[in-house]
Amino acid sequence: MKKNILTILIATTITISGFTQKDTVVVIHEFPNLKLNSEKDSGENRPVQFTFFYPIGSNGIQSPQIENNFSMNALYGVNGGVDGAEIGGLVNVNNGDVNGFQVGGIANITKGSTNGTIISGIANVVTDSSKGILIAGISNVVGDSSAGFHIAGISNTVNGTFDGGQIAGIGNLNNGAVNGFQIGGISNVTNGDFNGFQLSGIANISHGKTSGAQVGFINYAKHMNGLQLGFLNVAGESENVIPIGFLSIVKNGYHALEISAGESIYGNVALKLGAEKFYNSFRFGLGSYKGDSFLSYGYGIGTLISFNEKNKMALDISANTIVDNFWNNWDLDLLSRIELTYQRNLGEYFTVFGGPAFNVYVTEAFNDGEYGSINVPYTLYTEDWSSGNVSMWVGFQAGAAFRF
Secondary structure (H helix, E strand, C coil): CHHHHHHHHHHHHHHHHHHHCCCCCCCCCCCCCCCCHHHCCCCEEEEEEEEEECCEECCHHHHHHEEEEEEEEEEEEEECEEEEEEEECCEEEECCCEEEEEEECCEEEECCCEEEEEEECCEEEECCCEEEEEEECCEEEECCCEEEEEEECCEEEECCCEEEEEEECCEEEECCCEEEEEEECCEEEECCCEEEEEEECCEEEEEEEEEEEEECCEEEEEEEEEEEECCEEEEEEEEEEEEECCEEEECCCEEEEEEEEECCCCEEEEEEEEECCEEEEEEEEEEEECCEEEEEEEEEEEEEEECCCCEEEEEEEEEEEEEECCCCCCCCEEEEEEEEEEEEECCCCEEEEEEEEEEEEEECCEECCEECCCCCCCCCEEEEECCEEEEEEEEEEEEEEEEC
């Protein structure tokens, strides 16, 4: 009994430690005095059995070779299989298949396959395949393929393919392909292909071809076709990826370094990363106002609309902080822009662009009796308040980009 409980804890520990490792294999150790499913005698079936603590029970020492339609184990029971229902106060162990309904206060350990609803206070361990519902206070571990619905307080682990849904307080780990959804409090890891939806508190990782959506603080897919929503998105080869986040890196996505000029910030450099459908931009600028130089830094998002291979339209939205007198003034000084530029590709790597930009300038910087630290050529709208000013106008943006 102590060895069986220790085995449950070992399986749970291996499961948790495997969430950040590729090609993790969960090893379920042999239980003493029990036969593997392949060793099971060609079995006797009995309608009912009762065990207090194996081998003290109605089937006695022969219990590991007998399948039951209804099985009741007060503390610890060992049976050949279940075709119906089994209830155990602590641990249920079956050398064969379990079909139907099974409840264990601590654990259910099945050395064959399961088909039905399996519930335990700590762990469900299935060495073969599983179909149906697995619910465990700590972990569900399946040694082969599985289909159905898994819920665990800490982790769900499947060594084969999985079709269905998984919910875990910490994480879900699958070593085969997944079709369905995964929800993990910390992480979801799939070492095969993934089709469906991943949602996690920290990380979603897919080492195969991924189609669907990943939502988490960090998202990674070796091959992505779908949506990534998170602070950091990373995709390898991608067919049709939309990475939405603070920083997105796509192997064959959109990467460009732009140099441009505008009516207020005379020199701009922007690094754009992501995919054409959605990219992030990191911006730096330099200008002067009334003989004083200023810097700007900002962040933006954008999208490219492609008409053909050479002609495209870019829509960019950005917010840029103005730092006048080179970091000596920290008043609110923010220039927000919406840029709509026509892009013309002049070869594989070089692009020229230009177009209008709508500006909203909000400042509390006060210089020489007036608000502002950049050149505002004219205003469509302007308004002062007790400690600052807002101005709006339409300007321009023009420049060149190097794609890499």
